[in-house]
Each structure stands twice: as C-alpha cells, then as structure tokens.
Amino acid sequence: MELHNVIDRQNLQAFHPFTRLRSLLDNIPAGPAPRGASAPLALSIGEPKGQPPAFVAEEIAANAGEWSRYPPGRGSTVYLEACTAWLQRRYEIPAGIIDPQRHVLALPGTREGLFFATMATVPQTAETPDAPPPVVLIPNPFYHVYAGAAVAAGAEPVFLPTSSETGFLPDYQAVPEEILKRTALCILCSPSNPQGAAANRRQLADLLTLARKHDFVVAFDECYAEIYTRTPPAGALDVVDQLGGSLDNLLVFHSLSKRSNAAGLRCGFAAGNEKLINALNAIMLVGGAGVPLPVMAAGTRLWRDDTHVEAIRAFYQANFEIAQQVLGNRFGFSIPDGGFFLWLDVGDGEAAAKRLWQEAGIRVLPGAYMSVADNEGYNPGAKYIRIALVFDAEVTKAALGRIAEIL
Structure with missing residues (x-):
C-alpha cells in the first residue's frame, strides 16, 4: 500500500498513460502490420470498433431542433426514467429504492462523472490547519482519471495493490484504520480495468459496510457491467436490499460507451444517494457539461x-475464445470476468511494447503506465501489457498470433 502524491497537479498530462506511450514509441518506426490490417494496429486503447445501432443517428436527426437549447441540468425526464428502468432490469433493486428524479443524474460519460464526483466528495478545507489531506482509495493498477481527479481535488491518493493473489481486486480489510479515518472517497471499478475482475456480492457488501462505518463515499465504476464473458457481474445496487435498502x-456510474459501442456519444449516468447526486449535480452545473437533448434522445432509446x-x-x-486458442496458458492468460482487455504477463511491459511496435506494428499499453510503484519501488503493472480486443475476429487472431511469436 502506497500513500503519496505521485502526480503534479500542474502537469497532469505528463502522467497520462497515452502521453507516456507516445513518448515511448513515437521515435520508433512501426513494423509491418499483421495480416488483415492495412495499417499499424492500436490495441492500446479501449475504443470499440463496432458501430452503435442505426437508430442512434435516427434519433439525433429527429431531435435536431433541440441543438439550440441548453441541456437540462439533471437530464430529461424520459432519459432518467429509461436509466432507472434499465437498472431495475439489470439489478435486483426493490421497488421504490431508485427515484429517477431524486437518485439519477445524466452525465457525459463515466470518466467525466467520476472526475466531478471526486471534486464534489473531497472536502476542500481541513478541520485544522495542520491536518493531513483527505484520502481517496484507488486500486493499483487503475484508470488514470481516478488518480488525476484525486490530486486535482487536493486529496492524497492511496493506492491499494491488486494482483493475481488478491483476485485482481483490492483488499479493503487490510487498509489501516488511520487511513480509513481520513478517507473521503473510494473508487472501485468492477469489472476492473485492466484485469477484468468482478467483485462478488459479499465483497461489494463488505465495502459498503466499511464505508458506512467510516463515513466515506464509494464510487462504483461499472462501465463494463454489460461486457461480461460468463455470467452478469454483481453491481453495488444488487446488495442495497441486504444492507437495509x-x-x-x-x-x-454507467455509460453507453462500451455497452452500446457509443464512446463518441458521451452519454451515461450516475445513481445513488440523493444528497450525493445533488452535490454532483451542483458541481457539474458549475464546471461540467450537460448531455445535449438530441444525445439524450438517442441514449434513452439505447437504455x-x-x-x-x-x-x-x-x-x-468470441474474441476471448480466439485469445484462448492462440495463447493457451501463456503469459498468465485466462478469460476474465468482464471487460475486453487482455492483461498479459510478459516480464517487462515497456520492452514488450517497444518490440511489438517495432517488429509488428502493434501498439499495446505497458502495464506500468496504469500503476504506481510502492515504497520498495515495485510497480504491480510493470511486467504486464494491456491489449484491447476491439477488432474483428480475423484481425484479432492475426495480431495475437504475431504477439505470441514475438514475445
């Protein structure tokens, strides 16, 4: 467990994993692309290559007259109702728990929502002048916005190690009491990015119980909730009833980016405690962007x-099945619970990324760029690479074959 401010608030861009990847690869010529690819392959970014349903464009066109209007702050009534109805279908939520007007807020994607939620939940002033800053608990490895938002909010990021030994999820029971007392926010991604591990109901309930004991907020990033490989992963709302409702x-936080191949739509929502939703809405009204009405019309139909x-x-x-055929048990491969990433143990992620780019025109993300080192200098992502399985079956099979040959 590492407690330190590893990111300069004035230089957040230098910490960004894709800025670091460009610095690593941009002066290295790309090798010949794999069979079936007409250009070098970017397997580094989790951007769907498929298209959303055709009705998205139809809904946007049908509502084109709304582009001149500012978006309503909380979201349109029909959009909030569609989000709530989806939550009711997807999770075991008792009737009456979620009120679309009180407990749901339209957002331009989960990334934006998580950033502003951090700003809304981290106290801006300490109880005493010499008090240490509030804490944000972050899994390590992590999605970069978690740490960036914590530092921007003036919090101290505490990185909780995840590994194959922990099931690629943090062990919250191991967090020291003095850290829990300072914690304002905990962020958990399930299924996780990059490893694809999903928390079970007991783990989710235990985390919420811990949060209520120490009075911190848990932001559950569930943007991969619908991209699963075997069974639908549990969500935080699954355990609300057993914890008293x-x-x-x-x-x-949920989004249409992965669920509906609509990353460019920038459309999602947050749901939860009314006071927290109101606080998030207030800060979004000051510094955020609402979801345009034509976009919400398309989002309503998607939800x-x-x-x-x-x-x-x-x-x-199907792409994970291809990966299993091509990779077998090499590089520590196993089919994850969800998401669409491979998290492969290649010994040295940076060296592997350079070789794959130079020899095969394949761009992957070194795991070290999604992690920070502990006090002993150990970076839990250093030996890994992250690969996004977003291309079609032919390209995926050829690319994984080249990766296996080279590494």
Whole structure:
C-alpha cells in the first residue's frame, strides 16, 4: 500500500498513460502490420470498433431542433426514467429504492462523472490547519482519471495493490484504520480495468459496510457491467436490499460507451444517494457539461433496448475464445470476468511494447503506465501489457498470433 502524491497537479498530462506511450514509441518506426490490417494496429486503447445501432443517428436527426437549447441540468425526464428502468432490469433493486428524479443524474460519460464526483466528495478545507489531506482509495493498477481527479481535488491518493493473489481486486480489510479515518472517497471499478475482475456480492457488501462505518463515499465504476464473458457481474445496487435498502455512501456510474459501442456519444449516468447526486449535480452545473437533448434522445432509446447489447457482448466473448486458442496458458492468460482487455504477463511491459511496435506494428499499453510503484519501488503493472480486443475476429487472431511469436 502506497500513500503519496505521485502526480503534479500542474502537469497532469505528463502522467497520462497515452502521453507516456507516445513518448515511448513515437521515435520508433512501426513494423509491418499483421495480416488483415492495412495499417499499424492500436490495441492500446479501449475504443470499440463496432458501430452503435442505426437508430442512434435516427434519433439525433429527429431531435435536431433541440441543438439550440441548453441541456437540462439533471437530464430529461424520459432519459432518467429509461436509466432507472434499465437498472431495475439489470439489478435486483426493490421497488421504490431508485427515484429517477431524486437518485439519477445524466452525465457525459463515466470518466467525466467520476472526475466531478471526486471534486464534489473531497472536502476542500481541513478541520485544522495542520491536518493531513483527505484520502481517496484507488486500486493499483487503475484508470488514470481516478488518480488525476484525486490530486486535482487536493486529496492524497492511496493506492491499494491488486494482483493475481488478491483476485485482481483490492483488499479493503487490510487498509489501516488511520487511513480509513481520513478517507473521503473510494473508487472501485468492477469489472476492473485492466484485469477484468468482478467483485462478488459479499465483497461489494463488505465495502459498503466499511464505508458506512467510516463515513466515506464509494464510487462504483461499472462501465463494463454489460461486457461480461460468463455470467452478469454483481453491481453495488444488487446488495442495497441486504444492507437495509439505503443508498447512503453510494454512487454508481454507467455509460453507453462500451455497452452500446457509443464512446463518441458521451452519454451515461450516475445513481445513488440523493444528497450525493445533488452535490454532483451542483458541481457539474458549475464546471461540467450537460448531455445535449438530441444525445439524450438517442441514449434513452439505447437504455431501453437490450437486444443490441447481446450482439456486442457476443463479439467480445468470441474474441476471448480466439485469445484462448492462440495463447493457451501463456503469459498468465485466462478469460476474465468482464471487460475486453487482455492483461498479459510478459516480464517487462515497456520492452514488450517497444518490440511489438517495432517488429509488428502493434501498439499495446505497458502495464506500468496504469500503476504506481510502492515504497520498495515495485510497480504491480510493470511486467504486464494491456491489449484491447476491439477488432474483428480475423484481425484479432492475426495480431495475437504475431504477439505470441514475438514475445
């Protein structure tokens, strides 16, 4: 466990993993692309290559007259109702727990929502002048916005190690009491990015119980909730009933980016405790961007439709089956619970990324760029690379074959 401010607030861009990747590779000529690819392959970024349903464009066009209007702060009534109805279908939420007007907020994606939620939940002033700053608990490895938001909010990021030994999820019971007393926010991504590990109901309930004991907020980043390989992963709202039906200390974040191949739409939502939703809404009104009405019209229809999601999920499941055929048990490969990333143990992630770019025109992300080192200098991501399985089956098979040959 590492407690330190590793990021300069004035230089957040230098910490960004893709800035670091450009610095690593941009002066190295790309090798010949794998069979089936007409140009070098970017397997480094989790950007869907498939398209959302055609009705997205139809809905945006049909609502084009709304582009001249500012978006309503909390979101349109029909959009909030569609999000709530999806939550009711997807999770075991007792009737009456989620009120769309009180407990749901439209957001331009989970990344933006998580950033502003950090700003809204981290206290800006200490109780005493010499008090240490509030803490944000972050899994290590992690999605870069978690740490960037913590530092921007003036908090101290505490990185909780995740590894194969911990099931690639943090062990919250191991966090020292003095850290828990200072914690303002805990962020958990499940299924996780990059490893694809999903927390079970007991783990989710234990974390919420811990948060209520020490009065910190848990932001559950569930943007990969619909991209799973075997069974639907549990979500935080699955355990609300067993904990008394309260939404206290809880925010969940969902997005259409992965679920519906609509990363460019910038459309999602947060749900949770009314006081927390109001605080998030207030700070979004000051410094954030609402979701435009034509976008919400398309988003409403996407949240109402589950059929297209089944095809998208099957696409990624097929790619994982290809990975299993090509990689077998090499590089510590196993099919994850969810998401669409491979997290491969290649010994030295940076060296592997350079070789793959130079010899095969394949761009992957070194795991070290998603992690920070502990006090002994050990970086839990250093020996890994992250690969996004976002291309079609032919390209995926050829690319993984080249990766296996080279590494």
